[in-house]
Amino acid sequence: MEATDAADPFGTARLRRGVLDAWATTPARFREDANAEEDLALGGYRDRLVVELAQNAADAAARAGVPGRFRLTLRPGEGDAPAVLVAANTGAPLDATGVESLSTLRASAKRTEADTHAAVGRFGVGFAAVLAVSDEPAVVGRHGGVRWSLAEARELAAEAARAQSSGTASDTSSGTAAGQPDTAPGGLADELRRREGHVPLLRLPLPAEGTAPDGYDTVVILPLRDAGADDLARRLVASVDDALLLTLPGLAEIVIETPDGVRTLTRSEHGAYVHIDDSASGGGIHRWRTVAHHGPLERALLADRPVEERLRPHWSVTWAVPVDGDGAPVRPGTAPVVHAPTPTDEPLGVPALLIASLPLDTARRHPAPGPLTDFLVQRAADAYAELLGDWEPVSVATIDLVPGPLGKGELDGALRAAILERLHRVAFLAPAAPLDDVAGETDEESGVRRHALRPFEAEVVEGAGDDTVRVLAEVLPTLLPAGLERRAELRTLGVGRLPLGDAIDRI
Template identity: 50%
Template sequence: MSDFFETARLRETVLAAWAASPARFREDANAEEDFALGGYRDRLVVELAQNAADAALRAGVPGRLRLTLDGDVLLAANTGAPLDTAGVEGLSTLRASGKKDEAGAAGRFGVGFAAVVSVTDAPSVASRKTGGVRWSREETTALVASRPELAAELAGRDGHVPLLRLPLPDDSLRVPDGFDTVVRLPLRDSAAVDAVRRMLEEAGPALPLALPALEAVEIEIGGSERTISAGGWHVVTESGAYTPEQVAELFADRPTEERARPYWEVRWAVKLDAGSGEPMIRARDTGVPRVVHAPTPSDEPLDLPALLIATFPMTTDRRHVASGPLTDFLVTRAAEAYVRLLGELPKTPALLDLVPGLMGKGRLDAAIRREIIERLPGTPLLPAMSGVLPGSEARAVLGSQEFLDTIAEMVPGLLPSGWATRHPALATLGVRRVEIADVVDMLSGDAVADATPSWWRSVYAVLPADDLESIAAIPVPLADGRLVRGPRGTLILSGESSGSSAFSGDSAGPSATPHALDPALLAPLGLRIVHPDAVHPLLLRLGAAEATPRTVLEDPLTHAAVSESLDSADPEPVAQAVLALVDAAGLTAGEAPWLAELALRGADGELYPAGELLLAQGSLAGLIDPEVPFGVAAPDLVDRYGPAVLAATGVLDGFAVVNDADVLLDPAECDHELDLEDEWIEAVLDLLPDLDVPPVALEFTAVRDLEYVADWPSALALLSRPPLRAALRPLRLIVSGETVEVPSYTAWWLSRHPVVDGRRPTSLRLPSGDPLLFGLYGDAPAAVDEEALKLIGVRSTLDELLASRGGPEELLDLLADASVEVDRAQLRGLWTAIAGVDPSRVSPPTAVRAVLKGQVTVADVEDGPVVVEAPDLLALVEDRPLVLAPFDLAEALSEVLDLPLVGEIVAGAVTSSGAEKPVPAEVRSLLPSAPLTYVEHDELLVDGRPVPWRFFEGKVHASGVEGLARGLAWAAGQWTDRLAVAALLREPARVPLLLAEADLDPVTPV
């Protein structure tokens, strides 16, 4: 067996060193075990690829590596420089790389081959030109055991020896055809086989990208083959040599051999989609873990969507990048290279996904991100429509490309439509987001001074319309040459009145212009009419209105022209325009009450507001007082426009009617210029409880100019018929969420004025009204509709009168009027009804209708009228005015009138003596509940005055038959039978007949 690599010399040198210093043996054993089980435990494939790349680089040939897992053996065949003595020394030493002087070599620490120890106990290497070498744990153990000096150290290691320190010659290993060197690794056990298979399956493009000397890595596992290459990746590389000054500054804290390799390299790689050519950013799509490669993978996280390979200094475990000035220097170079990478990639919005955010997954990741972000805003990366610009000069606007093309001259640095997204990278790049509202603001002033109406229409066609508020101020060219801000308040001429529409698909303008909408005719109104070449459907969505006759009339400028027409030097053009619109719109009288301000000529040649003109042949002209200040419409106006159009404008044909909706009944808010309107509101509010919020009338209808009527019989005939009759009906109010009815304005006004036969309606009663009201109220004329009369206050029934506000007091006032005749039966009925009124609704009267010594009279309260509650007290107050009603209502009536009951002003005590006697049995047959005895007096005295009877302290006191009969009937609760009891007492023989008559009484239902 040849020993080309001088393995015997190497072995003896190492064994001698160990024998001389057993601690050196322990140190080498521990170091190899640490590297194999620690920092390089899962780097086998990477380290084999690194050695293959360095061999290819050394030989200057394309690198090729083939990894074959065949059962429990892994073969790694590569092209390139063969294994030599220096290489064997490098493989058989720790921390002493044989490549330290090779520029561009990946291996630089001298420990990578230790990764094989994690899976095998007998690795071997052979080159086609130089032969082979092997290592063996078993043979190394035997050689160590042969040295007594090392026996103690070996005994404590359980077979773990530094096998790579003792190489052995090997001529048995054959290099596969097409390759220059092969590594053979018999795998230790099934766990090692599984680990190697996993590492082979996970191997990806990071290998050839990190080791560019390798053009391809072929992997074969159990007959299945695949090839890994760097194809489809965009790579940017930056490299250089350190100056002596940089070495002194940056390597002060680095090991000596690192300072001996004074060059650096940074490489970024991004995988590109085969179809679109755009970068692929997801790790699962690229097959590359998100870690820093230095140049082989570390455990240093890097969440940027690109592969970073750089000559970062590593910690002793080769897992993490060491901090320090050298790393800081390379972080800056990595950021510069990344910015260059972004500049070389296709200029598509996918580029934004490569712009990093500030938050990294580790200290190094965050440091690189900060450096990149600092450079991005000033770097020309973005394909603005005026050329590639840095983000700080670019502008992003949401909208279609058509829209952006239209506004490109107004917005410098504008990005294409695909870039105007909500991507956070735009802010990182320094791109200013221009909102649509800002673009709209730019479309003004000198920039668009020469823009044609058709150009504006092209803007409307491409303007983003998903947020109407943002574009609400877009300028609009008018037919009169003005340019106004925002479509709201503008009008678009329409053919609606002729049955056609202003728009058909994307038509350029109105399809018809009715005579009423002739721009020349409408010019005096000062309307903002959109230029026909600028008309577009978007304007309607933004608040423009189709210029139908009605919308033109409703325009605030039309309102202003009407209200100012009377003060105009020449109101005739305004009048012609408005009358033509009213005609075309088909307005009816009262539909637009504000038109009553329009200045029109009267027959006398003077100007009047339309609401102060009468139609000479109208129904109202013959009703009003000739002295009131109304004019008569000029005859030529009537001939030209007709009575209906003039009436719709406010000229008075019949009564003018005010129609309104959602009216707040507040004197400060409600003003329809109606006579006594404030007083009516106060009267209505008096009918309602105290409210925090004024009530609202959903619909309000009122007749105007009632104060000017002279012919009330004719006027009432008109008012009592439709449509004016609607103004008489009660007004419905919303009060605290509930609906309440109150008198309408028209009905209230009529009720307060002498409009019915020269008398106020509230002083009259219907011909068919309640008989109890006869004499109290005058008779209303039968010729007028009774329902209409009721609506304006003519009285109908006593119950309705008492239920109305102020009705009870009105009735009491009438009863206190001595000129009003009331008979006794009528009076009893009235007192009976008044007794049912809530006392809180009545102020105590100063005089009342009463009975004095049998005569109905009016008595002042100072004359001492009393309410009689019991018949046995009548004799005690026969000199006083008596208020008489059914005795069971006496107490209630006393409270309503605030008058005393008789029992409150007299004692009513029996002051004479009598004898107690039994009640005749015959009486008990008629009065079953009568008392068993009574007290008979020769002369009964009560409070010293002779009376016929008294029911006092539960006893009936009487003198004479009539008194006894009344006392017993009252005590038995059968007061109405008092006359029958008197007859029975006078003629006891008539008892059988009276009882027989009683048996014939009808049965009272229970």
């Protein structure tokens, strides 16, 4: 018996009927759906649960035009009741289009120009990450909800198989007349037997009762399957760091509640800096210096990309570097991988956090090679050069941001090469004597007085101490501070080396 409209506001009965009819008519569709869901749950999204839930929250906030708030609550199991992970968020509420997207593998609800420009998610398939921990996920909003159940999905699929075998389901594609049993090999019953009862449960949504908690618009409820799922959920929740708020600017707040206590992270922007306030760090604010570039994409760059990606003709690149109390860069404590915009498995050796709209391969783990990736590598290098050129205060510490020549992978190597090509003419090296105190240097292109040196004009005096270099720098303004002779970064940049005797002869 199908649910009424009041009990099933999102039309899940219609969605189930369409899927089950397709499986019965063409069992190969069942196999395709099962393989696709399994690939997503065990492959590209196997450990992306928290990231994907946060990404959906950021997208919902962007669509509603409100600051995103995201709350994770991990409730321990009691007696026979399993542990539960609850994820609540503000933003655009759950609707019928969203339900269909969640239940349609590789189909996205983000199709309008506004949606695709603001949203972070690519294909609407990230929700499959919930299957890593739960067999009974549910999503509830202000006006109803939807749930899934592996046990009920198995029974629904079995009923469809029995109906097919008894001849009550028509299968014109196989030539079997309506009312006649389908005895052809490869029927739905055979597919179910091969998979030992595993069915693609997200394809069979069911109506759910309830409402989102006060202060939020949508809640995802995940009863955790077993101890292994509980352990994975705890580990992923504990791994949340600054990167999540940096990669998802639509989120302003993340609250994490576990049996150990409540942790709150907030994001705020202050000019060139993003501040992350993490209560777990004792109230200290993490300051990140950022630079962001973005723009439209030429259609030719998307020619080899899937249709869903061609609906998003925009690119964006952001670099973020944590700074200390003096404004000097420090090494990021986040995972040293490329973020596109959420984390991939692509290693990144450049000493900064890269967030870019890179196209990904089918496994969603690495950027896909091609003209779009090549284009974004160049734009990322432009942005990185700007980051160093605008860095304040100018100090020796900025040398730490120079990447070495050897990459950790093909993409990292391409990024390093493109960055180093640009840095040669970027003024970011601190001189031994402030340029304002000597003859002064003026940028040839902008006419603006510079306070830093470009690598091609800078020199390091060999074998001289601080006092000697400072005296020499009063006459030779291109000298770098003493003690930098062994810095590999300066060799990589091609900074000149000047013997002490030659420096004295120039005076």
